[in-house]
Amino acid sequence: MTGTATGQLTAKDFTTDQEVRWCPGCGDYAILKSVQRTLPELGVRRENTVFVSGIGCAARFPYYMSTYGFHTIHGRAPAIATGIKLANPDLDVWIVTGDGDALSIGGNHLIHVLRRNVDVQILLFNNEIYGLTKGQYSPTSRRGTRSPSTPKGSVENPISAAALALGASGRFVARTVDTHQKRMPQILRRAYEHRGASLVEILQNCNVFNDKVFSHITDKNVAVERQLHLEHGKPLLYGADDSRGLRVIPGKFELEAVTIGENGITKDDILIHDETNRTLASLLAVMEPPALPVALGVIYCDPAPTYGDGVRQQEEVADSEASLENLLRGGGRTWTVME
Amino acid sequence: MVVRIHRGQLGEKMGRNTAAARSPQREVVEEVVIRFAGDSGDGMQVTGAQFTQETAIFGNDLATFPDFPAEIRAPVGTTFGVSAFQIHFGSHEVRTSGDAPDVLVAMNPAALKVSLDDLKVGGMIVLDEGTFNRRNIAKAGFDSNPLEDDTLAPYQTLRLDISKMTLEAVKDLDLSQKESLRCKNFWTLGLMLWMYDRDRRATVEWLNKKFSQRPEIAKANVAALNAGHAFGETAELSSNLVGFTVAKTDVAPGVYRTVTGTEALAWGLVVGARAAGLKIMLGSYPITPASPLLHNLANLKAYGVTTFQAEDEIAAVCSAIGASYAGALGVTSSSGPGIALKTEAIGLAISTELPLVIVNAQRAGPSTGMPTKTEQSDLYLAVYGRNADAPLPVLAASTPTDCFEVAIESVRIATKYMTPVILLTEGYLANAAEPWRIPDPDDLPSFPVKFRTDPEGFQPFARDADTLARPWAIPGTPGLEHRIGGLEKDSVTGNISYDAENHQHMTDVRAAKIAGIARDIPQQEIQCGEETDVMVLVGWGSTFGPINQAVRQAREEGHSVAHIHIRYIVPLPSNLGDLLNGFDRVLVPEMNNGQLLTLLRSTYAIDAEGLNKVSGRPFRVSEILDAIRTRMGDAS
Numbered sequence: 008m009t010g011t012a013t014g015q016l017t018a019k020d021f022t023t024d025q026e027v028r029w030c031p032g033c034g035d036y037a038i039l040k041s042v043q044r045t046l047p048e049l050g051v052r053r054e055n056t057v058f059v060s061g062i063g064c065a066a067r068f069p070y071y072m073s074t075y076g077f078h079t080i081h082g083r084a085p086a087i088a089t090g091i092k093l094a095n096p097d098l099d100v101w102i103v104t105g106d107g108d109a110l111s112i113g114g115n116h117l118i119h120v121l122r123r124n125v126d127v128q129i130l131l132f133n134n135e136i137y138g139l140t141k142g143q144y145s146p147t148s149r150r151g152t153r154s155p156s157t158p159k160g161s162v163e164n165p166i167s168a169a170a171l172a173l174g175a176s177g178r179f180v181a182r183t184v185d186t187h188q189k190r191m192p193q194i195l196r197r198a199y200e201h202r203g204a205s206l207v208e209i210l211q212n213c214n215v216f217n218d219k220v221f222s223h224i225t226d227k228n229v230a231v232e233r234q235l236h237l238e239h240g241k242p243l244l245y246g247a248d249d250s251r252g253l254r255v256i257p258g259k260f261e262l263e264a265v266t267i268g269e270n271g272i273t274k275d276d277i278l279i280h281d282e283t284n285r286t287l288a289s290l291l292a293v294m295e296p297p298a299l300p301v302a303l304g305v306i307y308c309d310p311a312p313t314y315g316d317g318v319r320q321q322e323e324v325a326d327s328e329a330s331l332e333n334l335l336r337g338g339g340r341t342w343t344v345m346e
Numbered sequence: 347m348v349v350r351i352h353r354g355q356l357g358e359k360m361g362r363n364t365a366a367a368r369s370p371q372r373e374v375v376e377e378v379v380i381r382f383a384g385d386s387g388d389g390m391q392v393t394g395a396q397f398t399q400e401t402a403i404f405g406n407d408l409a410t411f412p413d414f415p416a417e418i419r420a421p422v423g424t425t426f427g428v429s430a431f432q433i434h435f436g437s438h439e440v441r442t443s444g445d446a447p448d449v450l451v452a453m454n455p456a457a458l459k460v461s462l463d464d465l466k467v468g469g470m471i472v473l474d475e476g477t478f479n480r481r482n483i484a485k486a487g488f489d490s491n492p493l494e495d496d497t498l499a500p501y502q503t504l505r506l507d508i509s510k511m512t513l514e515a516v517k518d519l520d521l522s523q524k525e526s527l528r529c530k531n532f533w534t535l536g537l538m539l540w541m542y543d544r545d546r547r548a549t550v551e552w553l554n555k556k557f558s559q560r561p562e563i564a565k566a567n568v569a570a571l572n573a574g575h576a577f578g579e580t581a582e583l584s585s586n587l588v589g590f591t592v593a594k595t596d597v598a599p600g601v602y603r604t605v606t607g608t609e610a611l612a613w614g615l616v617v618g619a620r621a622a623g624l625k626i627m628l629g630s631y632p633i634t635p636a637s638p639l640l641h642n643l644a645n646l647k648a649y650g651v652t653t654f655q656a657e658d659e660i661a662a663v664c665s666a667i668g669a670s671y672a673g674a675l676g677v678t679s680s681s682g683p684g685i686a687l688k689t690e691a692i693g694l695a696i697s698t699e700l701p702l703v704i705v706n707a708q709r710a711g712p713s714t715g716m717p718t719k720t721e722q723s724d725l726y727l728a729v730y731g732r733n734a735d736a737p738l739p740v741l742a743a744s745t746p747t748d749c750f751e752v753a754i755e756s757v758r759i760a761t762k763y764m765t766p767v768i769l770l771t772e773g774y775l776a777n778a779a780e781p782w783r784i785p786d787p788d789d790l791p792s793f794p795v796k797f798r799t800d801p802e803g804f805q806p807f808a809r810d811a812d813t814l815a816r817p818w819a820i821p822g823t824p825g826l827e828h829r830i831g832g833l834e835k836d837s838v839t840g841n842i843s844y845d846a847e848n849h850q851h852m853t854d855v856r857a858a859k860i861a862g863i864a865r866d867i868p869q870q871e872i873q874c875g876e877e878t879d880v881m882v883l884v885g886w887g888s889t890f891g892p893i894n895q896a897v898r899q900a901r902e903e904g905h906s907v908a909h910i911h912i913r914y915i916v917p918l919p920s921n922l923g924d925l926l927n928g929f930d931r932v933l934v935p936e937m938n939n940g941q942l943l944t945l946l947r948s949t950y951a952i953d954a955e956g957l958n959k960v961s962g963r964p965f966r967v968s969e970i971l972d973a974i975r976t977r978m979g980d981a982s
Contacts, residue, residue: 090668
C-alpha cells in the first residue's frame with residue numbers, strides 16, 4: 008500500500024469538516040482518534056477506504072472520516088459491506104457497529120459475515136447499553152441492569168461478542184478498551200492486516216447512560232489485576248510484575264488464575280498464548296473478573312481463504328465477457344422460420 | 347394389441363367419420379389444450395416441458411401453465427400431490443394457456459379427480475388404468491371406480507395400462523421395478539408426440555444430456571418414449587385411434603427458441619447490465635416462486651454476473667445496495683413475503699439515491715399464503731409499501747417473453763435516474779414458457795453509465811438538470827470521498843441535515859425525479875380496439891393473454907370494447923388519463939381485490955369498475971368475456 012500522490016498522510020487528513028456530535032466524554036472520541044491515527048500508519052489510501060455503519064451512536068463514525076462512508080440502516084452494515092466487497096474486492100472496508108446494532112437487530116448478519124470470512128474489519132463498540140435511544144438495556148447488558156425498559160433490572164443473560172464470533176467460525180477475534188490509546192492501534196493494525204473478517208470488540212464507556220460499566224476492569228487501581236494482555240507465544244501472565252498467570256486446572260478442562268511462587272507454581276506451569284488455538288481462544292474469550300482477568304489483545308487469529316477468494320476463483324474459471332449471442336442462443340434448441 | 351376406446355365415441359370424434367378413423371389420415375385441428383396431470387413424482391413438469399419444446403420446434407405458437415403443489419413430495423396418490431402442466435398450442439396466435447383442456451392425460455386417479463371438472467365436455471382422457479386400483483381410487487376420493495361407473499360418460503376415454511407397457515418397453519435394461527416405472531411419463535410423452543405429429547429428437551437429446559452420468563436411465567427413457575410413439579402408430583393402423591395435425595403458426599421470420607419468464611428475465615438483466623456497461627451483483631434468498639431467477643443467474647458468471655445467496659431477505663437487498671454503491675448493478679429478487687422484509691432497505695436506496703432492481707415474483711397471499719399459486723396482489727406493496735414519502739418506479743411484465751424487455755427497461759431507468767426500481771412479475775409468468783424470436787445482438791439497446799470521476803465542483807447530491815439524478819461516484823475514485831446515509835441530507839453536500847426547508851425540498855425533488863420519468867417512457871397504446879370504443883378493459887401483468895383474447899372475441903361478437911395493458915405503473919404514461927377519460931366504461935380485471943383499480947381511481951378520479959379473481963389461478967377467457975357481455979348487453 009502506498010500513500011496518495013500528495014505523499015504521507017497524517018491523522019488530520021482523515022478528519023472531515025463535520026462537527027463531531029457525540030456526548031462530551033464519550034468513549035467514541037478516543038476510538039475515532041485512534042483510528043484516524045492508525046490509518047496513515049497503515050499507508051491506506053483515502054479513496055480506497057470505506058467505512059460502513061448501521062444505526063446507533065457508533066454509527067455516526069463514517070461522517071467523521073474523510074474516506075468513503077455509508078451510514079446504512081440498523082444492523083445491516085455487514086450485509087452492505089459484503090455487497091461492496093463483492094462488487095469491488097480491492098476496497099478496504101471497515102464496519103463500525105455497536106452492541107445493539109451488531110448483536111441484537113443485526114446478529115444474523117454478524118454471524119454470517121464472520122462465517123463467510125468476508126475480508127472486512129469489524130469494530131464493535133460495546134457499551135452494554137442503547138445510547139441513541141436513551142438508555143435501554145442491550146444484549147450485552149449484565150443481568151440486573153436497570154434501565155428505562157427494565158426498571159426492576161434485566162432478567163436476561165448477556166451475549167459475549169468474542170465467544171459468538173468464535174462460534175460463528177470467525178478467524179480473527181480481538182478485544183481492546185476505548186482508552187487504551189497505545190495498544191488499540193496495534194490491534195487495529197493486526198485486524199487490518201488479517202485477510203478475512205476480523206472482529207475487534209472495543210469496551211467503550213457511555214458516560215451518560217452506563218457510566219463506569221467497565222470500571223471494575225479499567226479503573227487504575229484494579230486494571231493490572233483484571234486485565235490480561237495477550238501476546239502470541241508468550242505466557243499468559245498478568246498482575247503486578249507479572250506475578251499472576253493462567254493454567255489449566257489439572258484433571259479439568261478449565262482455566263484458573265494462579266500466583267507464581269505460591270503452592271509450588273512456577274512460570275513453567277503457565278499456559279503459553281497460541282492465537283491459532285481455537286479451543287484456548289474459546290476459554291479466553293469468556294473470562295470474567297473476579298475469578299479470572301479479562302483477556303485483551305488478539306484472542307484468536309488463524310487465517311483461512313476469504314469469501315472473495317472463493318468467489319473470484321469461480322469467476323476466473325468462467326470465460327470473461329462471453330457474447331450475448333451465446334447467451335441468447337446457447338443452451339437450448341433453436342429453430343429458424345424462413346421468409 | 348387391443349386399444350379399448352370406451353363409449354365407442356372416440357373414433358367418431360377424432361375422425362369425424364368412420365372411414366377417416368380407419369385410415370391413418372390425421373385430422374386437422376386449429377388449436378388444442380392438453381393437460382398433463384399426475385403425481386408429483388410422476389415427472390409431469392418434465393413431460394410438459396418436453397412436449398412444449400417439440401411443439402415450439404414444430405412451429406406452433408403456444409402458451410403453458412405449469413401448476414404444481416407446494417409439497418416437495420406429497421403422499422403418493424393424493425389429490426394435493428397432483429402436479430399438472432397445461433399447454434395450449436395452435437396454428438394461429440395463442441395468447442393464454444387455455445380455459446379448459448381438450449385432452450387430459452391422467453397418470454393416476456387423483457390426477458383425474460383434480461382435473462375432471464376443468465375438462466371440456468366431450469374432451470379426451472388418456473389415462474393409465476394400471477394405477478386405478480382400489481387403494482388409489484379411494485385415496486383420490488372417488489366413491490366408486492370411475493372407470494366402472496358413469497363418471498367418464500361425458501368424455502372420450504383412452505384407457506391404457508401405461509405402467510405395464512412401460513415395464514415391457516424397458517424390461518431388457520436391467521433396471522429395478524421402481525426405476526422402470528419412473529419411465530412411464532416418457533412412454534406417455536411418446537404417445538402424445540405421435541398423436542400430435544411432433545418430433546422426438548429434442549427430447550432424446552435432452553435425455554442423453556440430462557442423464558449423461560447414468561446412460562442406462564437415458565436409454566430406458568428413450569426406449570419408453572419410442573415405445574409410446576410406436577404404440578400410437580400401431581394402434582392407428584389396428585384400431586380407430588387417430589392422430590391430429592395442428593398446422594404451423596404463421597410467424598415473423600427469424601431464429602426462435604422457447605423461454606420461460608424466468609429465463610427471459612435473467613437474460614434481460616444481463617443484456618441491460620451490458621447496455622449500461624455494468625456487472626450484476628444479485629443478492630437473493632431462496633423463496634418460491636422467485637428462486638429460479640437465482641439459479642438461472644448463478645449459471646451466468648461468464649456474463650459478468652455475481653450471485654450471493656444471503657442469510658436472509660434483508661441481507662440480500664442490502665448486499666445489492668452495497669454492490670450498487672460500489673459501482674455494480676445491484677439486483678435483488680424475491681416474492682411478496684421477502685419483499686416485505688426488504689422494505690426498510692429499499693427506503694435506504696431511495697434516500698441515498700442508488701440504482702437497484704428489485705424483482706418481485708408475486709404469489710398468492712397474504713402472509714405465507716399459497717406459495718406455488720399465482721396472484722398479482724403486491725401492487726400496493728410495490729407502489730405504497732414503505733415508510734414515509736418514498737416513491738420509486740414500478741414496472742410489470744405481461745408475458746414470459748415480455749420479462750426480457752421489462753428487465754432491460756428496469757436497468758435503464760434505475761441507472762439513468764439513480765433509483766431503485768420494482769419489477770413485478772408473477773409466479774405464473776416465472777414458470778410459463780412461450781416461443782421467442784431471439785433478438786439480433788446488434789439491435790439491443792445501449793445506455794452506458796458514466797461514473798463521476800472529476801473532483802472539480804463535485805457535490806454528492808448536485809443533480810442533473812434534466813433527469814434530477816445525482817452523480818454516481820463510486821469508492822476507489824480519488825478526490826470524490828464523501829459520505830451518504832439514510833438520514834435526511836443536505837440537498838447539495840449530502841451532509842446530515844435536519845433543516846426544515848431542506849427536508850421539504852428533498853421530499854419534493856425525490857417525488858419530481860420519479861414523476862419526471864413519465865417523459866422518458868412510451869405513451870400508452872391501445873393493445874386492441876379503438877379510442878372511440880365504449881368500454882375499455884385495463885389490465886397489467888399476466889392477465890394480458892385472457893383479457894386480450896376476451897376483447898378480441900367480444901369485438902368479433904360486435905361489442906365496442908378495447909384493451910389497454912399497462913407496463914409502467916409508476917409513473918403512469920402521461921397520456922393514460924386522457925385515454926381512459928375517452929371511454930364510457932372502464933373495467934379493470936385483476937388477480938387481486940382491486941389494486942390497480944384503486945390506483946387508477948385515485949390518480950384520475952374516474953369511475954372505473956373492478957373484475958377481481960383471487961383463486962390462485964389465472965383468469966379464463968370466458969370469465970372476462972362473460973363480464974364484457976353482461977356489461978355491454980346485446981351486441982349492437
